[in-house]
Amino acid sequence: MSRLEPPKTLADWQALADRLIPYLETRAFIDDAFVDALSGETFTTTNPATGEPLAEVASCDAADAELAVGHARAAFDAGEWSRLAPGRRKKVLLRLADLMEAHRHELALLDTLDMGKPVASSLGDMAGAIACFRYQAECIDKLYGEVAPTGEEALALVLREPLGVVASIVPWNFPLMMTAWKVAPALAAGNSVILKPSEKSPLSALRLAALAHEAGIPRGVFQVLPGFGHTVGKALALSMGVDCLAFTGSTQVGKQLMQYAGQSNLKRVYLECGGKSPNIVFADCKDLARVAKHAASAIFHNQGEVCIAGSRLLVENAIREAFIDQVLVAAKRMQPGDPLDPDSFMGAIVDEAQYRRILSYIEKGREEGARLRVGGEATQVDGKGLFIPPTVFDGVTPEMAIGREEIFGPVLSVFGFDSEEEAVAMANDSVYGLAAGLWSQDIDRIMRVTRRLHSGQVFVNNWAGGDQTMPFGGVKQSGNGRDKSHHSLEEYSELKSVWIWISLSS
Template sequence: MHGDNFDPDRVDLPSGCLIGGERVPGDGTVTEVRRPSDGKLARAEAGASASLVDRAVTEARHSLKSSGWAEMEPRQRMAIMRRWADLVDAHADELAQLEATVSVRVVSSVRLRDVPMTAEMIRFYGECIDKIEGAVLATRGNRFSTLVREPYGVVAAISPWNTPMLLATLKIAPALAAGNAVVLKPSEFTPYAILRVAELGLQAGLPRGILSILPGTGAETGTALVRHPGVDYVAFTGSASTGARVMCDAATSGLKPVSLELGGKSPQLVFADAPDLDAVATLVAASVCANGGQVCFAGTRLVVEASVADQLVERIAARMDRMQAGPTWDGATTLAPIVSPAQMKRLESLLDAAEAAGARRLHGGGRIDPGLGGLFYAPTILGGMADDNPAVREELFGPVLAVQTFQDLEQGLRLADHPSYGLAGGVHTRDIAKALKAARAIQAGTVWVNHYGPNTDPNQPMGGYKQSGFGKDFGVMGLEKFLKTKNIAFQI
């Protein structure tokens, strides 16, 4: 038995919305929150109606004025966020179980990565509060010109289901640190852990109403929130198609800035002189299979030099075969379930289209049944594809690797650069000049060389190019996007 294992039937799931510092029953569309691992109903949750959205936004605007949160001495806000981070650490087991029960995050990963990173992001942005500087601008002697930074006001944040607690915190923590109020709509399928994180923030000293949590559907809660005239800024993480709708909705009540962290179809560009093919195989298999393949930055396109392609694919397949499908409440699980029947249907439909367009299954494929009742898909490797194949072009959101080979550097760079997405990429080579050329050529917001995936350093910004969105998460840039700049000029 793994030390993180737990019984999901014994987990007490917090219900409702958080508005004005108190839990409020939802009054909108009811969602069946099901456990992806076994398909069982965890709870039927009523989301937030447009009326509750209005209440939360009104509370947020009132709290900004009454609490003086934005004008508070910076280190006082910092002290609150430090206490908050400490409380998250202290409630690690509770939060890990809340997250793993209804999401595709395995409890051991949540306990070892997501909870510590959630606490660290709150702590990091708390420490940034008194280190954001303005400027004195050069001008003629009888003038004095400065730049100051100010919070926007009320931030509407929308976070996804695939890494629910951490991705929500990446919006909440920097926006609050910058002096804003936040109204968050988490995925209606995974609202519980971030609701408790928010309550811990109140316990640490966040003013009542400065942070609200409104579970609910995108069509009802999300649309009402983004369109609300009392919202000053919108931060969204999700699919490219939904991100486009968010931009349109944000403009319906007057222009407001929007940041978008969207999907990806990221390449792993592997040259024959890669330092260690075994290490590369481990990185690729882990990236493709993590979260059941439901990760926006997953390196799901292997662009590999032809002379080493067969041996690398063989090693990746061997590692995929060792993936252990199981429930998210078993810490030994290494292959998580697909989140829902709708997502499984989409995955299988895209794979059927890919095969109809010429893709060949080199390894794996098909549903697997570990006897739990959930939906699991076997890690899969596809080959023989043209550039316009759906397996190359589309974000599948499942444990599927598309393989393309190249003969020379220029061909490899052409294949690695995706026509639509540009979230991340990986380059594997011993040649520093080749690595730099490739990293510059791949049009993506993040390129990792001889490794793959974000580490635990909170100061490294991440965000996309092209249809992968704009605006950065992580790092100081993740806070700066929640601040607007004002020029104050004096005539002496």
Template sequence: MKTYSPFISGAFVDWDGETLPSVDPATGQMWSTIARGDTQTADMAIRDADQAFRSGPWAKAGSAERADMLDCLADMLETRWEDLVTPEIRDNGKRITEVRGQFAGLHSWFRFFATEARKLRSEPQANSIPGVHSVGHFRPYGVVVAITPWNSPLMILAWKLAPALAAGNTVVVKPSEMASASTLEFARLAHEAGLPPGVLNVVTGLGHEVGEALVRHPLTRKVTFTGSDRGGRKVAEAASAGVIPAVLELGGKSPQVVFADCDMDNAVNGILSGIFLSNGQTCVAGSRLIVEAGLKDRLLSRLIDRARTLQVGDPMDPDTQVAPLANEPHLQKVTAMIERAKADGAICLLDGTATTAGRNGFYIGPTVFDDVTPGMQLWREEVFGPVLAVTSFTTEDEAIALANDSHYGLAAGVWTTDADKGARVAEAIEAGTVYINHYRSVDPACPIGGVKLSGYGRELGPDAIRDFCQVKSIWTGTKPVPDPFP
């Protein structure tokens, strides 16, 4: 039984306080414990990060030196990424095939932003005032608090950490109490790679105890959060008390709009990828299938035939295609939403609770409901599980209206061989990201974020480093100042 303590100032803290259990979703058994951090732990981590920001090797480093440190971290990850695989799987139950795929490329995020850091420099500012010129200097905020979810802890941490460090900030991470182990192991590797003490601190514990204390701390200068819209509201409220900017990447109820002229095989693969990869536990999960009426029966027949063949099993087995949900409370939530959909009158074409009955661990298989109406809970609320809600349309305008009939707006998919139609519908859908004839792509050069209850601000993209900076304008007079009171 391994016990994880907070990682502060380049080392694991001696911990004799309360702990929280970490349960292996594949077995339902506890495999490790993590420290239940408190306000004192949060204060220690923030103050240490602030000290590292203001003095020492990180504070004295220029953008090129910071880039070199990120490259060293990338080098470490290229050779040691497999050390991180097992802790993440035992924490959140994700399939080893998916985790290995993510972690084998984890170094690339830090490599990309190391390159971007070398490009960061002051820029002349155009102005119309005679006798003066101005320059914009990009200055880091200081201490950034990053709060990460349990579904892809290290991948999402990389999205936040790489540009924040490239900009010159220091970072305190609060991982989900449901999946903290891989983040703590990563922090140890980052320190071994040469990241100075205090530049990356990790505090574990509950959101209302340690997370809120981190966000409300007077030395915190920016917050970046990924999680539910409920959690996002709490973070935004806490940040606003200190006038702290926050980036919120929240939930989704993403539509997949499928037209009758689509490439059927491509659409089926995209829908499967959108809702059943990671067992639906992704913010961009394509959980609402909006399909043209004339195609619906054929599409569903093929989709369900494929879904029935997916192999349920141990996430450590490379042949497993359906792994468990991440934790028991989430299993209970998803099960309750499936039962509610049945009671509301949706037609259950494939019941994942039946296909996984009797298994140890937190398993639910692919689930498909037809005749889901916009008034049903399954249409309106995020399941964050392998549950697909299906409805049909007859006109393009109806398809767009159904796609936009949601409080969320994170992502969407459009499937059609008509390029003009695809572009037109993608433009009309209210979402931060729209995919045409594919799904789930992500790249450090492309922004990620949502509209409506899916949050605000953007991660990644061409402005990612600058989003972790504040512009400081410096004006220089080139002519004598005239007497203001002649």
């Protein structure tokens, strides 16, 4: 696929899809081979933009998890990867990144077909996934151990070693990019990795497995188990042979995974969970139209199916009406379209359950007395699919469900405030703390508010800014781990203290 002319139009992407779909890999990848689930069971993955089935995918369960964990442990103990010099692991991961780049259109298309996101967005995700593998590969041979200060009678070393077997459970909203954030640092650190992709978006993970094999990652070091959370995901979380569990998904599931870790072997659990992120706009910000466009994009990008979506818009009352008018202008330009059209800003909602959930929250907003300013009704593209246009509620108060609970859809809740103190209190009035934004030209205010926001990330005069050098993660019930940057390598490695006694007499 990658050697053909890159697709540029909707017709090009559709033609690529027609060529790709009949040859999709749908089996699990265990011990360096594609195999059916031991039970023979499968599940259907469906294109939410058309309602048409894409493929029957292997549905792994506890037996497959036990098999994969055994192979992962054997590979780790054998040391072909875990004890390989960091510089040599780097070369393999850079080769994998090159293969991902060569196949980026195919990988992007798989995510678009699987979960309905616009193909232009999927291409951006591929760039991020490739950058993550390259960054982590380049980091691993540049991290030094430590020599502790001692007297002449001892040499004290602090070594950093791989943990062992890492299970990565990733979500459906950014399938391959979230996979890269979890898998790249774990592999770079020398671990064996078992990936459980979402049952809603398994296809790009299985294609990545083939590319990892081609790149030269040894047998048993990287395995992919498609299936459901309550079967294979739970089995990995309870496994006595898994040393670390890395998860991105809902707070509810994150809490269950921590319980499973406690019921089994006290494995490390790193969680990137839900959010209800505040985006604060002060009256002194410049260019309301530009800021409004960013505020709209912060919630409507990827159909609002984004953990850090700026779903709570807090606007100083002095500019509130004028600013909301500009947000509505921007929102009306962000309508859903065919995900295979490179000009579409929004695509389809991932599946029927999520579609119904979003619509139920819109109905709650009406019932609770919020003012619906735009959107609110489901739509279709070419008479098909699960699409919801940008929806904006004004007059939202903190006790309303739409202003308190994570909707994970294109629904924006607008609040008003009169003072900096009120804005900070309102922003922090949430069980979540994944991200926050503020827009102001007052540097003193920026420094005060940034320090006071209870959030793992704060975006100032932008939304979702950052690159691979910046840690990504939250506080409170948004989780406890960090993806990206060299800090993520700390999560997938163990410290070992070595005290060497030196005899001072011959």
